[in-house]
Amino acid sequence: MNPDAKTPRYLGAAFLGVVLTSLSSGVATDAATGSGSISSILQSVSSNAATMRFAVLAGMLNAAGILILATLLYVVLRGQGRTMALVALLCWVGESFFYALNQVAATGLITLGTDFTKAGMPDNSFYQTLGTFLYRDIYVLGGNILMFFYCAGGLLYYYLFFKSRFVPRWLSGFGLAAVSLGLVGAGAQLLGNDVGMLAYIAILPFELIIGFLLLFRGIQRWSPGPASLPEVGAA
Numbered sequence: 001m002n003p004d005a006k007t008p009r010y011l012g013a014a015f016l017g018v019v020l021t022s023l024s025s026g027v028a029t030d031a032a033t034g035s036g037s038i039s040s041i042l043q044s045v046s047s048n049a050a051t052m053r054f055a056v057l058a059g060m061l062n063a064a065g066i067l068i069l070a071t072l073l074y075v076v077l078r079g080q081g082r083t084m085a086l087v088a089l090l091c092w093v094g095e096s097f098f099y100a101l102n103q104v105a106a107t108g109l110i111t112l113g114t115d116f117t118k119a120g121m122p123d124n125s126f127y128q129t130l131g132t133f134l135y136r137d138i139y140v141l142g143g144n145i146l147m148f149f150y151c152a153g154g155l156l157y158y159y160l161f162f163k164s165r166f167v168p169r170w171l172s173g174f175g176l177a178a179v180s181l182g183l184v185g186a187g188a189q190l191l192g193n194d195v196g197m198l199a200y201i202a203i204l205p206f207e208l209i210i211g212f213l214l215l216f217r218g219i220q221r222w223s224p225g226p227a228s229l230p231e232v233g234a235a
Contacts, residue, residue, distance in 0.1 A: 005218070008166075011076055012214025014069040019207050021062035028055035029106065038131045043121060046113035052106060059103040066096040070153070076219070077160040084156050091153030098146035105138035147200065148186035154179035154203075166219045171210060178202035 032052035034044035045052050070092035078085040112134065116127040158175035161167055185199020 007072060007075060008214050008219040009216075011069070011072040012211045012216070012218075014065060014072055015207050015211030016215065018062060018065040018069050019204065019211065021058050021065055025055050025058035025062055028052070028058060033109075033135070038128050038135060039116075039121060039123070041135060042109070042113040042116045042127060042131050044113075045109045046117040049110050049114065052110050056103045056106050059099060059106065063096045063100040063103070066092055066099060070096070073157050076166070077157060077164065080160040080164045085160060088153040088156035088160075091149045091156070095146045095149040095153065098142045098149065102139050102142045102146070105134045105142065108134045109139075144186055144189040147182060148190060151179040151183035151186055155183060167210060167213060171206070171213070174202070175206045175210065178206045 028051050032045055032048040032055060033041045035041075070089050073092075074085050074089045077088075109131065112127060112131055116122075116131070119125075119127070155176065158172050158179060162169060162172035162176060182200045182203055185195045188195050188199070
């Protein structure tokens with residue numbers, strides 16, 4: 001990659017693209033799965049298979065978008081702290097991996113839900129056991145893990161934004177506060193406490209604001225550095 005003066009604008013577009021695909025996937029998944037018992041979820045997924053497939057497609061686009069966004073952030077912010085930017089990049093690679101893993105589980109729910117419905121929706125069968133594994137033990141838990149990786153990487157990236165003054169400090173400070181709250185929420189979720197989406201609610205407006213700001217204004221003080229990407233295992 002050869003970074004140039006347009007890279008910050010690409011970064012803004014990547015922020016907005018990730019917001020769009022994340023929201024699309026999340027809303028479609030919620031619509032397809034519904035709520036209630038695992039039997040109800042399997043039945044709902046079977047009835048809304050097309051919606052679930054759209055959610056999976058949007059989710060895979062989001063996983064790819066996260067990798068693009070993480071790389072662009074590394075390119076822009078590595079001059080403010082190369083090691084910190086590299087650790088943040090690796091955190092977001094982890095986020096992307098678990099997001100993609102969630103789409104594998106969601107695809108499995110489509111097949112399982114269809115078979116469950118064709119079998120007459122039997123109670124206390126292996127369908128419920130496998131459905132619980134795919135939905136709660138992979139999809140839901142994977143979502144908590146990917147948010148932990150996102151907030152950990154975001155804490156480092158947004159600190160480097162705060163340090164650099166590439167964006168207004170109130171905005172980078174807002175981002176730091178949003179991901180700090182999210183990191184606490186993700187940690188609480190992993191410990192078995194249900195905090196819902198309340199801990200992550202401030203992240204959405206931050207990503208929208210910084211995305212539009214970078215897309216239409218760019219970064220005034222940033223100048224492209226040498227074209228290089230981190231090598232695997234680099235210190």
